Amino acid sequence: MEELKFDAAKIFIAVAFLAFAGLLVRLYNALVLKPDRLRSALRKQGITGPPPTLLLGNIWEIKKALSTKVKAPAREIPVYHNCAALITPFFEQWRKQYGDLFVFSLGTSPKIFINEPGILREITTCTSLDFGKPSAQQKEFGPLLGQGIISSNGATWARQSKILAPEFYMEKVKGMINLIIESTTPLLNSWKSRIETEGGVADIHIDDYLRSFSGDVISRACFGSNYAQGEKIFLKLRDLIGAVSTSSMSTGIPGLRYLPTRSNRERWRLQKEIHSLILEVVKERQKASNHEKDFLHMVLEGAKNSDLSQEATESFIVDNCKNIYLAGYETTAISATWCLMLLASNQEWQDRVRAEVLDICPCGTPDADMLRKMKQLTMVIHESLRLYPPVPMLSREALKDMKLGDINIPKGVDIWTVLSISQTDPEIWGPDALKFNPARFANGIKGACSHPHLYMPFGFGPRVCVGQHLAMVELKILIALLLSNFSFSLSPKYKHAPTISMVLKPENGVDLLVKKL
Numbered sequence: 001m002e003e004l005k006f007d008a009a010k011i012f013i014a015v016a017f018l019a020f021a022g023l024l025v026r027l028y029n030a031l032v033l034k035p036d037r038l039r040s041a042l043r044k045q046g047i048t049g050p051p052p053t054l055l056l057g058n059i060w061e062i063k064k065a066l067s068t069k070v071k072a073p074a075r076e077i078p079v080y081h082n083c084a085a086l087i088t089p090f091f092e093q094w095r096k097q098y099g100d101l102f103v104f105s106l107g108t109s110p111k112i113f114i115n116e117p118g119i120l121r122e123i124t125t126c127t128s129l130d131f132g133k134p135s136a137q138q139k140e141f142g143p144l145l146g147q148g149i150i151s152s153n154g155a156t157w158a159r160q161s162k163i164l165a166p167e168f169y170m171e172k173v174k175g176m177i178n179l180i181i182e183s184t185t186p187l188l189n190s191w192k193s194r195i196e197t198e199g200g201v202a203d204i205h206i207d208d209y210l211r212s213f214s215g216d217v218i219s220r221a222c223f224g225s226n227y228a229q230g231e232k233i234f235l236k237l238r239d240l241i242g243a244v245s246t247s248s249m250s251t252g253i254p255g256l257r258y259l260p261t262r263s264n265r266e267r268w269r270l271q272k273e274i275h276s277l278i279l280e281v282v283k284e285r286q287k288a289s290n291h292e293k294d295f296l297h298m299v300l301e302g303a304k305n306s307d308l309s310q311e312a313t314e315s316f317i318v319d320n321c322k323n324i325y326l327a328g329y330e331t332t333a334i335s336a337t338w339c340l341m342l343l344a345s346n347q348e349w350q351d352r353v354r355a356e357v358l359d360i361c362p363c364g365t366p367d368a369d370m371l372r373k374m375k376q377l378t379m380v381i382h383e384s385l386r387l388y389p390p391v392p393m394l395s396r397e398a399l400k401d402m403k404l405g406d407i408n409i410p411k412g413v414d415i416w417t418v419l420s421i422s423q424t425d426p427e428i429w430g431p432d433a434l435k436f437n438p439a440r441f442a443n444g445i446k447g448a449c450s451h452p453h454l455y456m457p458f459g460f461g462p463r464v465c466v467g468q469h470l471a472m473v474e475l476k477i478l479i480a481l482l483l484s485n486f487s488f489s490l491s492p493k494y495k496h497a498p499t500i501s502m503v504l505k506p507e508n509g510v511d512l513l514v515k516k517l
């Protein structure tokens with residue numbers, strides 16, 4: 001016992017020492033890293049080619065930039081869609097100063113910002129797995145994602161993708177349409193009853209309703225359970241997102257994430273609880289004699305047919321379930337929230353899409369063919385994902401020495417692109433780039449801008465979103481059914497404040513005035 005205590009004390013001292021050393025390195029970088037040093041560090045790392053403009057960002061400067069929020073002018077809500085200026089003013093400013101290609105440092109290793117269309121085309125069309133998910137991101141979001149499909153690389157990713165991706169092919173998604181329609185019922189019923197009790201017009205904070213809807217779809221389509229069962233997992237995952245972003249992990253100081261600080265203990269508790277809740281869903285499924293051949297079935301089969309150890313098999317199952325609960329929940333709900341906010345503030349488009357929906361689907365239960373025919377609705381969703389991409393920044397790490405255009409990118413260097421900049425660039429989208437104008441998508445994505453590969457709300461390359469067909473079908477059904485039952489306008493309570501907390505979301509949610517048609 002004595003020995004054990006002694007060992008624990010030694011480990012504690014070693015971790016504390018590492019954390020302290022990390023802090024010193026950070027301080028050194030913050031205070032001492034000057035442009036010349038950064039330049040020579042880059043040369044040493046082999047970043048060469050036509051010199052991208054160099055930008056020095058020390059950690060304090062960047063933290064300050066990050067905390068500077070530009071507020072949208074209140075009266076201009078419907079037209080002020082410049083998310084980049086609101087959420088990443090520093091990138092906007094640097095881009096104006098340094099151009100579409102520059103190197104910046106967050107006080108650690110240099111990262112390359114790319115918005116240059118030619119180079120982005122090379123990245124987005126690159127099929128090589130050598131541009132992988134950055135290791136810094138894997139560390140930061142490790143407690144959330146584990147070694148699941150979203151964060152893994154190379155052979156591990158390829159194995160998972162082979163099992164998971166086919167579950168979300170369009171043919172499979174078509175089979176989920178009835179279930180998705182059923183998931184809209186609680187929402188439609190509660191809005192109807194609120195309208196009745198509130199005297200004909202209800203002032204509704206829509207966010208949680210849309211989360212329940214997307215949570216219900218994922219729980220039922222992928223796990224054969226319902227939202228009530230999935231809800232505990234979703235709520236804990238949301239808490240874990242908060243814990244990860246506020247815990248000592250986000251400081252980037254090595255070692256600190258292992259110290260038993262209050263926020264770390266909270267994180268560990270949530271991780272353990274989510275793990276057990278997912279195993280409960282799995283156990284229930286294993287007991288059931290007759291069940292759907294759904295996503296969970298395929299993950300369990302994949303695990304059975306692998307040669308992984310018992311522990312690795314459990315992680316494979318839990319991590320991948322966690323990844324789907326996480327990826328499919330918030331993103332879809334937030335996309336629907338933004339889309340409804342835009343329709344509420346653009347009555348003309350609301351009327352146009354409603355007329356289309358009622359014309360194609362007067363019975364109120366759309367099928368795959370009807371959804372495909374709803375062109376105006378598709379255009380509105382595309383425009384909404386252009387102005388408010390739920391995942392507004394994408395990054396990749398060169399897993400070996402790579403070349404993009406004339407630029408050498410050494411192994412270990414990250415490249416970043418910011419969707420809220422590239423998807424609203426007037427040079428690419430025209431002078432109305434910041435306006436809500438779904439008509440730009442009348443001839444599809446290719447007709448909407450001069451560089452269609454710069455439209456990437458679902459990501460790009462081999463790591464493109466696995467659930468994009470499911471997400472589009474969910475959004476179409478939900479919005480079609482809402483428009484055939486209700487009319488909306490923005491509530492005076494609504495304050496326009498896009499913010500990033502893992503995803504791009506409205507800081508205060510969205511409030512709508514809803515009337516029954």
Ligand code: HEM
Pocket residue numbers: 149150151161218323324327328329331332335389390391394395456457458459460462463464465466467468470471472
């Ligand atoms: C409108 C809703 C959605 C949006 C905007 C969205 C966006 C994205 C983006 C941008 C990525 C790539 C991230 C990166 O490259 O770093 C991604 C990946 C992914 N998404 Fe989605 N997503 C949505 C819905 C869904 C749904 C419904 C599911 C599943 C049920 C899902 C599952 C995934 C998975 C598993 C990945 C990782 C793919 C891989 O790395 O191979 N997503 N998503």
